[in-house]
Amino acid sequence: MADLHLSLDRQAGGLARQVAGELREAVRTGRLPAGTRLPASRDLARDLAVSRGVVVEAYEQLVAEGFLESRIGAGTTVAAVAIEEPVSPADASGDFGGRPTSPDLGAFPRQAWSASYRHVLATLPNDALDYGDPGGVPELRGELAAYLRRVRAARAEPENVVVVTGVAQGLSLVVQALGPLRLATELPTSERQTPLLRRAGAELVGIPVDDEGIDVAELARSGARGVLLTPAHHYPTGVVLSPRRRAELISWAARTGATILEDDYDAEFRFDREPVGCLQGLAPGRVVLAGSVSKALAPGLRLGWLVAPASLAAELRKFRGEFDLGSPVLDQYTLAHFIATGAYDRHLRRMRREYRARRDALVGALAERFPEVKVCGISAGLHLFAELPPEWDARAFAAEAVAAGLAAEPVDGPAVVIGFARWPGHRLAAAVREMRSP
Ligand SMILES: Cc1ncc(COP(=O)(O)O)c(C=O)c1O
Known part of the structure; x- marks a missing residue:
């Protein structure tokens, strides 16, 4: 009999739907192979601390959908359905072992995402399928601005938001828009980003990070006119930029007119204390905030955002228009709906x-x-x-x-x-x- 690990969000309600969703996902991905015998509904209900009716309803739903079979005397077993071949990390990334910063791709919320996608397909006017605003469709820029204000204490309005394919593209666009510049990066830094920054026209200078974050005195001596950093959770050491350094950094940028590129790559995941607000919220005129759904949902979605001062945002939008005419609109509307309905938060x-x-x-x-x-x-x-x-x-x-x-x-x-x-x-x-x- 299978030992099942199912995670339920009790506050969200709809427990039978959640149990069914988790089991369906486990069957689809091959975590529960065909022929596996599931626990009796009474036993699973006890393990999950839910009523037996919840498990019975979930089992019945999946029997109806063909994921499970139920035979008198044999209990409930997993049916032989087509398994989605798991893509091995080596195939997916070209890196053996995958990236240490990647999320659990098996936990991608397929059902909720497809519900948003179906809603968008059913309701989107034909005109919306034309070339969109190269800076992102207004619905998504609006949702992202509200989300980032609420969760990251960002100073964001829809006109400050530029939709991009991820932090990587966002940084590349900003560096190109700023023109050739001496750009400081943290030392150590994400080596994956350095080629794209150089290619975009930056001359890089590494500034050491200690247990308070980047050394701002050293940064000031470097002659850099921009800095890329990960203040909420330094990559790779995990140091959080201290309040003192945050203040020093912002006053350095104000004094020199430098631009701060804030890579907020994994800010959604804070475990032991409340998240620190983003730097952009403290100095919206000097900071460009970059984020994406790569950790929250999946890197392969290639959906991210920049929050920039209004004039730079307008330039970035123009740049994106000249470069590749913007991101796919269906994905943008889907993410907007996914955020608006609370599915992202859940x-x-x-x-x-x-x-x-x-x-x-x-x-x-x-x-x-x-x-x-x-x-x-x-x-x-x-x-x-x-x-x-x-x-x-x-x-x-x-x-x-x-x-x-x-x-x-x-x-x-x-x-x-x-x-x-x-x-x-x-x-x-x-x-x-x-x-x-x-
Ligand atoms: C430091 C850092 N920033 C940003 C990203 C994400 O980039 P993107 O949003 O383009 O997927 C990663 C991904 O591994 C990362 O390690």
Whole structure:
């Protein structure tokens, strides 16, 4: 009999629908293979602390849909339905092991997303299928502005928002719009971003990060006219920019006329305390906020946003028009509907709980298996930063983690970034136990 892990959002109501949704997803993705015998409704109801009627209703629904079979004497079993072939991380990203910052792609809210998509297809006027505003359809810019004001304390109005395909494209557009400039980046930084920044015309200068975040005095000495940073959760160390440094940074930008590019890549996931508001909310005239759904939903959606001062936003919109005429409109309307109906918030609430449990499992397993390793940066995001003893080889340690099924990348130091979003806690812990000593 299958041991089932189903996560339910009790506040959201509709428990039978939620149980059915989780089971359907598990069958579709192959987590519950054909022939698997499900627990008796009474047992599952007890495990989930719901009434038996909830489980009976969910089972009946899935029998009707053909995902489950129910035979007298044999109980309820998983039917032989077409399984969506899981794309291996190697196929998806070209990187063996996947990115440590990627979310759990199996948790993508397929049902809720497809409900929004169907709603959009059924109601969208024909004219809306024409080339849209290259800066994004007004409905999405409106929803994003309201969402970012509410959740990130951003100073955003629809005219400040430019829809892009992700933080990556957003940064590239901003650097091109600013013209050739000396751009400071954090040291260490996400090495994946440096080629696109250079290609967009930036001359890069690395500024060290300590336990308060970027060293603003060093930044001031560097002669940079712009800085790209991850203040809510530094990538890769996880340091949060201290209030003192935030103030210093903003006064540096005001003094020099420099632009701050705020990469808010994983701000939705804060586990141990309230999120710090974004820098853009403190200095909307000097900061460009960049974010995307890559961590909250899936990187493959390629949906993101910039919030920029009005004149720069107008320029970015024009730029996007000249460059590729904007992002696909159906996806934009779908995201707008998904946010407006509360589905985005509900998904985030559910995933926050789940990722927190996964983080705790990974941290616990590492402490047990490798007590010499110092783990930091765990208050937010989807990855942790593991500082290794100086004599250890970060590449070998990361390769060992990847071989055990974890998403990991070495960083000079020596240190390793390890993602905890991809697997449930028990699988993360098992992977750590499998790793050989360095
Ligand atoms: C530091 C950092 N910023 C931004 C992103 C996301 O980029 P995008 O929104 O283009 O998917 C990532 C993705 O891994 C990242 O690690």
